[in-house]
Amino acid sequence: MCQITKSVNKDGVTHAIVQRVRTLGLLTTFAMLAACSIVPGERMVQPPTLPVSNADDGTATGAQQVPITDITLATVQQAQQSYVQGDANDLTPLFGDAGPYKLGAGDVLQITVWDHPELNAALGNPTASTRPSDAALGFIVDHDGNLQFPYVGTLHVAGDTVEQVQRKIYTNLSKLMVKPQVTVRVASFRSAQIYIDGEVRTPGSQSINDIPMTLTEAINRAGGFSPTADQSHVVIVRNDKTYYVNVAQMLHNNQNPSKIVLKNGDILRIEAREDYGVYLMGEVNKPGTVLPMRNGKLSLADAISQAGSINNGTADAKELYVIRGGPGLKPQVYHLDATSPVSMLLANQFELEPKDIVYLDAGGLVRFSRVLNLLLPLVNAGLTAAVVTK
Incomplete structure (x- = not known):
């Protein structure tokens, strides 16, 4: 009698476990079918x-x-046409002819009058300090744009070229000398400069000299583009306006970047590729x-x-x-x-x-497999719990 009772109890427990497993299996099936419609990564069929x-x-x-x-051939052609036409960024104010260098406050001139060595004393002491921040020996244009020279006095030279200053000195010295031989050159360019920042090899300030400061010249003086530079994102800040220059697009459109002339006070920045x-x-x-x-x-x-x-x-x-x-x-x-x-x-x-x-x-x-991998641990946990409780 005891053996029959134990057998009945055992069969009942087994039947209960089987029923629970079937129930969990059905629930798992319904969950997987429902998950197939909401699984992350579903196709973008309907416009969001x-x-x-x-x-x-x-x-x-x-x-x-x-x-x-x-993405079709027409889509690609439309995008390429937009690239050729460029954007609405007007670069017209940046283009121009550099012209000769114009003197300004801070420039240092070296003026030589041949056969008159007494004028060399006006150049200054040749044993003076030669630190990079010091002015070179010569005649400095003051903050008013004036120049002091022996036997000539005060000359206003700001905005003049070297040739114009040479003619002014010759005209004034001709009143005291017979056909004086005058040579004028710039010993130090200090009146105008630009600042170069960003992805160039040697960023910093660059003085504008008698070589026209074009866009390509400025980049060349800064050591050229660095490996991380984005040549399509070149920024020029002039006064209160910012210009965005795409050098690669200019070359693609047969435009010479050397036609862009920088002026005193301009800021040139080369942006990095990692920003785009x-x-x-x-x-x-x-x-x-x-x-x-x-x-x-x-x-x-x-x-x-x-x-x-x-x-x-x-x-x-x-x-x-x-x-x-x-x-x-x-x-x-x-x-x-x-x-x-x-x-x-x-x-x-x-x-x-x-x-x-x-x-x-x-x-x-793959999506179905990923959902199945998420649900199987739950099913295994449920089966283990069912067996342990009985």
Whole structure:
């Protein structure tokens, strides 16, 4: 009798465990089927909606759809045409002819009157300090733009060229001497300078001298672009206005950057490529930030290549997206089916913009497998608890 009772109890416990396992199995199945529709990384089939804010107080007033645009040959050609035309940044005030150097306050002149050595004493003491901050020996143009020279007196030379100053001195000395031989040269250029900052090898101030201070000359004096420089983002600040110069685009449009002439007080800044990176996310081998080339350009194919290419084991190559947008800009989403050879040609011609997000979606089976890996520990825990309680 005791053996029959134990057998019945044992069969009851076994039957209860089986019932619980079946229940957990059904719940797991329903959970996995439901998870397939909400799993992270689902395809961007329906255009997403974004809130539209009020320009005055920033409150949301509605929503707008962000359409998904397929990357086609027409899309690429339109982008290339916009690149050739450039933006609305007017660089006209920067162009001009340098002309001869004009003297200013602080410049030091070396003036020689041949066969009159007594005038050499006016140059100063040759044993004076020669620190870089000290003026060279010679005649200094004062803050009023005047120059003092023996037998001539005071001459206003600010804004004059060296040749004009030489003629003025010759005219005045001719009243006392017979055909004086006068030579004038600038011993130290100190009246005008610019400041170069950013991604150059030797940033700092550069004095403007008799060699025209063009954009290329300024960069050359600073040691050239550094390896981290973005040649498409060159900034020139003049007075209270900022100009953005795309050197790579100028060369592409057959424009010579040497036509841009810098003036006294200008600030030239070369920005870094790391400030204009593109974000690679999703099923690529090396997700992260990808930097543009030195000319500031970065195609979709270049970005994928720098990210270690597509992960063939997990990626759905049909679902490649480029998300573009920023503060004050209308969001845009571009889609590319990267399974065909033609798509790789389009990807090589589709130029990315700074702060773009390139996202490659996972395959359906991969998404299902990831959800299953999340649910299996819960199922195992439930089975273990059922066995332990009985």
